[in-house]
Amino acid sequence: MDNSTAVPPPIEDLNAWLQGFLQPTVWVEFSALAACILVAWGASFLLRRVLGMQEDRSSVLFGRSVVDGVLFPALLLALGYVARAALLKFVPLAVFKVAIPVLVSLVVIRVGVKVLRVALASAPWVRALEHSISWIAWLGMVLWVSGLLPVVLNELDAITWTMGSSTISLRTMIEGALTASAVLILALWVSSAIEARLLRQAVGSDLSLRKAVSNATRALLMFLGLIVALSVVGIDLTALSVLGGAIGVGIGFGLQKLASNYVSGFVILAERSMRIGDNVKVDGFQGRITDINARYTVIRSLGGSESIVPNETLITTRVENLSLADRDVWLSTVVSVAYDSDVDLVIRLLEAAALEQPRVLRNPGPGVALSAFGADGLEFTLGYWIADPENGQLGLRSEINLCVLRSLRANGIEIPFPQRVVHMKALS
Structure with missing residues (x-):
């Protein structure tokens, strides 16, 4: 008509x-x-x-x-x-x-x-x-x-054309594409709202678990939206069985690494062995985990550089997690003094230098040990704990070293220079 x-x-x-x-x-x-x-x-x-x-x-x-x-x-x-x-x-x-x-x-x-x-x-x-x-x-x-x-x-x-036993018009194609776009945008809207609600005010292990739930929810909604969109366009979903088999073969051969990274991402988020905010060391690169995506994890070093690590690497290789049990990190600095120095005074001065910094924990407090009898003097190791390694370590170590240097000089304790004995042999 x-x-x-x-x-x-x-x-x-x-x-x-x-x-x-x-x-x-x-x-x-x-x-x-x-x-x-x-x-x-x-x-x-x-x-x-x-x-x-x-x-x-x-x-x-x-x-x-x-x-x-x-x-x-x-x-x-x-x-x-x-x-x-x-x-x-x-x-x-x-x-x-x-x-x-x-x-x-x-x-x-x-x-x-x-x-x-x-x-x-x-x-x-x-x-x-x-x-x-x-x-x-x-x-x-x-x-x-x-x-x-x-x-x-x-x-x-x-404007129509025949594809097999079906006749498709240009109007049907345009209406189907617009309807499919609307369905996918609706799926994105719902998934974004769920993700925002789940991740609001979440930290630590709770943040990682909610991130896993939001990723799974978005993937599920996008898949359902795609199925509905294909049905609206008029594509027979039973024809996708052949395509699904081809995709399975492709994953088995060409996309094995990609599929492994996606599976590894959900495993990391589910078991919470690594969480957003943890300080880790992977393949010589140390930093804080800022984001865990489905395929890769972003690690930001203290210097500001970021490393994108495939999730499979975090599953199959050795990873040092400095924040898994707790966030406290132990740091140390070595000081050498002359052999005739007052050992008890040196220990007190080193402990006081560490306690002057507010970032150093009081419980457990800093400790000093006579770690070695060096070639040039007595070597003391000052160890202390901090709870915020993401704020940097070099600056804190520098402040403590400067305080140690001032204290030793003020109390007349010598920091020895390297000494070597040269034997002169007379020529006959």
């Missing part, structure tokens, strides 16, 4: 719409639209204050400001529909014929853009995808307002 005859020509629709703006009742529509804007803004502002969302800039519903999120245009669209239904009984509509399509496009753009910014903020192609969503939404709004949308849909429906 050809539906194009049931739709007025675009020129007649445009003329009728322009004539509506000449009616006095258009001011009633403008007043109603202004009231809807004020009510939507006030409701969004109150909800933002009541829920304490002023500082949560990653919120999809609220955004960085009242009008930046999805909530404001969504409320405005709902109020617009109510106002249009109420005014339709009393006055001819002109303003709301444009306002409703514009608000629908605005909601679509807000949802797509905000979800992508929250879920895929680090992806380089997010900006291009945001522009694509905006252009598609505004193009649909223009076609809707101008009355060309049914005509364009009918023309797209007439």
